[in-house]
Amino acid sequence: MSWDFTGGRGGAGGGRARLPSYVPPHLRNAPVANPYNAAYGYSPYSAVYNAPGYGQYGGGGYVLGGQQDFAPRGRGRRGRGGQRRNEYESSSSPSFADAIAEKFDELEVLGEEEAAGGGGGGINFEAYDDIPVKATGSEVPPPVERFDEIDLGEGLMQNIRRCKYSKPTPVQKHAIPIAVAGRDLMACAQTGSGKTAAFCFPIISTILKNGLNSGPGGTRTVAQPSALILSPTRELSCQIHEEAKKFAFKTGVRIVVAYGGASIQQQLYNLEKGVDILVATPGRLADMIDRGRVSLKMIKHLALDEADRMLDMGFEPQIRKIVQQMGMPPPGQRQTMLFSATFPDEIQRLASDFLKDYIFLSVGRVGSSTGLISQKIELVQDMDKRSHIMKLLHGQKANGKRDLTLVFTETKKGADALEYYLSMSGLPAIAIHGDKVQMERERALRSFKAGVTPILVATDVASRGLDIPNVSHVINFDLPKDIDDYVHRIGRTGRAGKSGLATAFFSDQNMSLAKPLVELMKESNQEVPPWLNEYAKNSSNIYSGGGRYRRYGGGGGGGSRHGGYDDYRNDYSGGGYGGYGGASYGGYDSGSYYGDNGYGGYAAPPAWSGLGGGGGGGYELGTEAVVASGWDM
């Protein structure tokens, strides 16, 4: 029984006494309210410590680099587990289909340059061939080379053709078989690499096979989606929704989006018409669950996009509540898929609470080895930033309208101030940040995409996941504190196989970033300014603090480690986790390469860390150089 919305407290939940009871809207002002912020204080590590041993892992795993040929023994041994051949029909209500049909036509026109799906025109597939891929975990299903190697269902296959996705992108080749097999997945891959389709295809396919939700039931409907996709920003939820609708076109699978800042009435109305897949931001979803309008008890698939963001300090408690305390079936009874471009160990550890016997997949960024994004770091003090950006922008003013420049600032205020300054100086700029109402946010994004205001000044609200074609230049007016945020930001350019430029203003305030920045740049074959190298050397010990989730092993020269994150279950180099590691890994790596070493405080030589994919039975192809070349750049 899931969460009891109507009944008395206690009782029904059986052992779930801690669940907040439903409070009707008219009583919400009582001090009782907001069960979300307090009351469920959570100690992030407790659950991890108590986790059962990972005895089941260590069976499989592979590392691919360079060519796509696959180790024969891996393929033979595992076969094609998990593929079902059930017949099914896609039913669709005509009115719904018609409504979507219109939308589809629109999207088809707009979507011609979309990077996300992969196969579309203009994508440089050559660049896909030397992408490093690594999968670890037990019994990893082998990748496919073509969509039709997997029985995704006729309706979905048609849509894949409609979208002109001729061939899966690397993340799709690997993630789709894993997901279709019903396995849990933690995937490290940048948006723009086809991530959305990678989790949408298996979800839609499985829903079609298992039967659609019966539409609106009685008069009072509680929406019971069978899949939930969570994302950290409203705009990203919209983007996922738009894309998912294309994939579900005329299949009868209903997809609804829910996010804050927009009328909840319309969203509830959409839910009442029936929903199979709900795409949502956390706050609005919790609100709807609170109101008793959405129930998670039928969830079979859970996907977290930009998962590292969703699990960082600000978000993690909310996510944990939604996933663990609001009636969703536990791991093992649902499929959970986490996607992000960056996956620090700490986040992996938190995330493992949500997963069962999962596969860790790490896929390089398209063009990572060719350095599609050229990074320039300039030493500019805060007081000189404005005049400096003026020089830069005037220098590129001659560019055509479709060349867009995305400028990141640290604060919302800073974004507004810079927008004002640029506008006053005759440059067509517009700002986007979380203090603007949703309409303004959307207007800014549209205006930018259309080239009406080809300069967008943004906070980190725009740093992740958004797929904006033709961003040729990303300027870090203020550098972020965390190197991962930098990675996400510059990833807004260089998409769809196009080249991009990322310029950063490095000031005295950014010393703590010097070292990780230099490491990142070296791994992506960028030229590091000598002064920055000096800062990095001098600051390595002084400024060891900094990012929210710094990676450990800082001394190790990190060669193969940064950019592409490794499965933390395989990482024995983190001396910092001495006390923790030993117990909970338990039988995890019987037969591992490092087998007999106690890991408490054991430090592997730098050259080892990051390789050795997957405990026992892991195997690797390709050269170290490729593996080390920096995923997601």
Added chain:
DNA sequence: CTCCGAT
């Protein structure tokens, strides 16, 4: 004093 996410 970040940022984001509900009313």
